[in-house]
Amino acid sequence: MKRSWICASIFSVVATAALADPIxxxxxxxxxxxxxISRCGQAICGKIAWLSEKGVDENNPDPRQRKRSLLGLPILNLKPAGDNQWTGTIYNAKDGQSYAxxxxxxxxxxxxxxxxxxxxNICGGEEWTRVR
Known part of the structure; x- marks a missing residue:
């Protein structure tokens, strides 16, 4: 019986650790x-890995960057902010703006x-679904 409890406890810790990883x-x-999403030192970073339609960063406020491809574009830079939470910035290529x-x-x-x-206090949110 004791061995079953130890195995269950270890499984619980492993499941919690997996949950805490948005990579x-x-x-x-x-x-x-x-x-x-990948690790960048202590932070996590995100880049566009796939698009339904190819495009360029045409709304970027910097005219020199308006012809760069959206594919591979870095958009997230976040630092840990508690259990299963991160804060930082996101770049929205649809309007060329960065947001908290x-x-x-x-x-x-x-x-x-x-x-x-x-x-x-003007905010918006959405849920993303894991692909891999």
């Missing part, structure tokens, strides 16, 4: 892109992203 590929809410961002792992397959206009 992988995620489908955005509208299904038009996948974001690859928070990311929370809701389950092994669901990630909640929230972006806010810097210095305001």
């Amino acid at each position: 992988g590929e995620w489908r955005v809410a509208d299904g038009t892109a996948h974001i690859q 961002a928070s990311l929370a792992l809701r389950s092994e397959k669901v990630l909640l992203l929230e972006g806010c206009v810097n210095g305001t």
Whole structure:
């Protein structure tokens, strides 16, 4: 009986550790892109790994960057902010703006992203689904 309890405890710790890791590929809410999240030192970073339609960063405020491909574009830079949560910035290529961002792992397959206009309470959020 004691051995079963120890195995169950170890499984619980391993399952919790897996939950606390957003590293992988995620489908955005509208299904038009996948974001690859990886480690960047103590932080996590995200880049566009797949797009339903190819495009360039045409809305970037820097005219020199408006012809760069969206595929491979870094959009997330987040630092740990507690259990299963990260905060930092996200770049939105649809409007060429960067926003304050928070990311929370809701389950092994669901990630909640929230972006806010810097210095305001104007925010929006969506759930991403794990692809890999």
